[in-house]
Amino acid sequence: MPIELHCDHCGKLVRAPDDAGGKRGVCPSCHQSVYIPTPSEQLEPLTIEPVDKNAERERQRLLRESHDLVNRVLHEREAPGDAQRGRSSAPSAPSAPARTPGGPAPTPGAAPPPPVDVRKLIIQYARAMADGELAVADRLAQHIRRDMKKAEDVMQEITLDELPPAEIANVPRPVLVGFFKTLRGG
Numbered sequence: 001m002p003i004e005l006h007c008d009h010c011g012k013l014v015r016a017p018d019d020a021g022g023k024r025g026v027c028p029s030c031h032q033s034v035y036i037p038t039p040s041e042q043l044e045p046l047t048i049e050p051v052d053k054n055a056e057r058e059r060q061r062l063l064r065e066s067h068d069l070v071n072r073v074l075h076e077r078e079a080p081g082d083a084q085r086g087r088s089s090a091p092s093a094p095s096a097p098a099r100t101p102g103g104p105a106p107t108p109g110a111a112p113p114p115p116v117d118v119r120k121l122i123i124q125y126a127r128a129m130a131d132g133e134l135a136v137a138d139r140l141a142q143h144i145r146r147d148m149k150k151a152e153d154v155m156q157e158i159t160l161d162e163l164p165p166a167e168i169a170n171v172p173r174p175v176l177v178g179f180f181k182t183l184r185g186g
Contacts, residue, residue, distance in 0.1 A: 007034050067166030119154045126168045129179045141183055155180045
């Protein structure tokens with residue numbers, strides 16, 4: 001008994017021989033390539049094993065641990081080209097106490113506010129966006145935008161890294177790029 005299907009392009013009825021199932025053919029009407037499905041009688045049932053939740057949790061833990069270790073090693077040493085471009089992995093000393101927007105002016109001789117870890121904030125922002133926690137992401141974005149120059153460098157670095165940070169390793173790169181565009185545009 002021939003396999004009957006409708007062409008995806010022109011909608012005409014197409015009849016194909018039984019042995020053509022699972023292959024591609026040409027529609028006799030519009031001459032476009034058409035996939036010919038395998039008849040259900042010819043399909044073998046696929047047995048699926050249950051997911052071992054403990055093994056999956058352990059795999060995720062090991063993956064996060066591996067990413068953390070790689071990130072730590074990569075960021076502990078200075079990249080060869082950074083010194084030439086004027087960037088250093090060592091924290092730079094603040095030139096003058098900065099005034100936080102909406103906050104009181106710093107007192108002369110007082111300790112400067114603790115430095116903000118923009119990289120950590122950006123990773124938290126991407127994680128919040130991926131988890132759909134938009135209010136949290138919005139608050140983080142406000143903090144990140146205070147130092148957009150540094151944030152741009154960090155976003156560029158995260159986007160170009162072969163191994164993304166463990167916290168956002170499961171976020172596809174194009175989605176991450178979209179999150180960063182949103183952060184820039186807000």
